[in-house]
């Protein structure tokens with residue numbers, strides 16, 4: 001007898017073959033069949049989060065390491081709470097499969113008045129909202145399940161963006177109908193690839209100076225090694241914005257420094273802004289945050305942009321060309337006889353004496369000294385991400401940051417998802433206390449699921465970045481409830497974590513040492529000055545009109 005497989009089991013097992021072994025989410029009655037399928041799966045483990053927003057951030061973090069993640073929420077109330085995180089994954093090109101359990105098709109058909117609805121017998125209205133946060137979506141039934149899963153997986157892979165999969169609860173428990181369909185792997189059109197390579201090499205040969213700009217999408221697609229090989233074959237300098245921090249080691253001899261508009265080193269600025277040809281590998285996103293408040297001077301007509309799925313040269317678009325294929329073609333070029341060579345800057349010197357209060361100038365180099373190869377550091381939006389990113393970090397450190405979407409609270413659950421995605425590496429979370437207050441409850445999930453994150457919480461008495469982005473730093477809406485941060489791990493079930501509250505450099509150095517030695521998670525609250533800001537923020541304060549536009 002042929003064993004029947006339910007729609008729910010099929011979906012979970014199919015997503016497991018995409019390299020997903022954990023499912024982040026919050027249970028609910030309409031999604032019970034999906035939750036049951038996860039709980040009974042030998043391949044996928046249920047990772048319950050404190051709320052759906054946290055789960056969406058955790059899934060985003062996981063997807064950045066694994067290439068894809070699974071998020072499961074219930075109809076309406078659950079999926080809508082996850083939307084900010086899923087939309088952020090869409091903006092930042094992180095592939096989250098958002099699986100949502102709907103009321104049964106039988107009840108939908110009869111227009112029943114049901115909980116988690118607006119009470120008027122209409123059921124399709126939330127599908128449109130969740131679908132907007134994805135690049136593709138499907139409403140599953142037993143007949144279309146196999147086919148639709150291949151379509152959305154293929155499309156999500158092509159764009160590296162979320163897919164929304166809605167499953168009515170009765171259909172979820174029904175046997176899936178088989179269908180003869182093969183997975184769709186995104187690949188280049190051979191002729192288009194050849195045409196793109198001919199044009200790219202012609203531009204390279206004609207350019208007096210070339211600079212490569214490996215984009216954040218290289219990280220999302222796990223193409224760091226391929227990008228490095230391509231850049232080594234090109235022999236040209238490369239730069240990154242803070243979105244791509246450490247995508248290739250900063251100690252690499254071809255690294256020309258971080259590009260951040262007017263805040264870049266003058267040498268970096270000269271190399272990037274003066275280049276005849278900017279080879280944008282992956283589609284850099286030049287937003288206000290990573291151009292030092294739009295102070296970049298880049299001539300886009302000198303760009304060749306290799307997108308995920310096309311190549312753009314001026315007005316010409318060559319479609320059907322995959323980034324990975326362009327990188328491997330570039331790597332085959334004859335290596336340059338006189339490659340660009342810079343002297344790596346090395347790590348900044350540590351300053352201050354043990355009894356000194358903790359200043360940002362003394363703190364950032366200490367993070368650099370603390371981090372080591374194999375660490376993944378997760379940076380939160382706020383003064384931290386703007387302050388730490390200009391600091392050179394050791395080779396082999398991976399950085400994850402949500403610069404474009406910039407939703408505060410992201411980093412805490414993202415660090416959790418990242419830690420589960422690769423438990424062999426140490427995950428280090430660096431967050432401001434204001435952001436942390438949004439999602440700190442999932443420190444509990446870190447303890448519960450053995451994610452031994454090292455957490456640094458900068459307590460500077462409120463929303464520093466907001467104080468600086470206004471003329472008046474003292475609006476009360478930038479103040480916070482004064483939490484006892486170091487008591488959180490214990491209250492949230494992480495009783496065996498190392499915790500410390502540090503006010504001096506000596507205490508900080510000792511706590512960093514203890515955190516590194518700790519076999520469990522660690523949680524360090526750093527007391528900083530209320531207006532002690534990194535140079536990037538002081539600069540932004542002077543450019544408020546450029547940031548936000550002039551008053552009409």
Ligand SMILES: Cc1ncc(C[n+]2csc(CCOP(=O)(O)OP(=O)(O)O)c2C)c(N)n1
Nearest residue numbers: 382383407408432433434435462463464465
């Ligand atoms: C979800 C969300 N709400 C509000 C904001 C606006 N916002 C940006 S940064 C910030 C404050 C961050 O404060 P904190 O984490 O303490 O970092 P600090 O700058 O003080 O180091 C706020 C409220 C946002 N980016 N995202």
Ligand SMILES: [Mg+2]
Nearest residue numbers: 432433462464
């Ligand atoms: Mg703060």
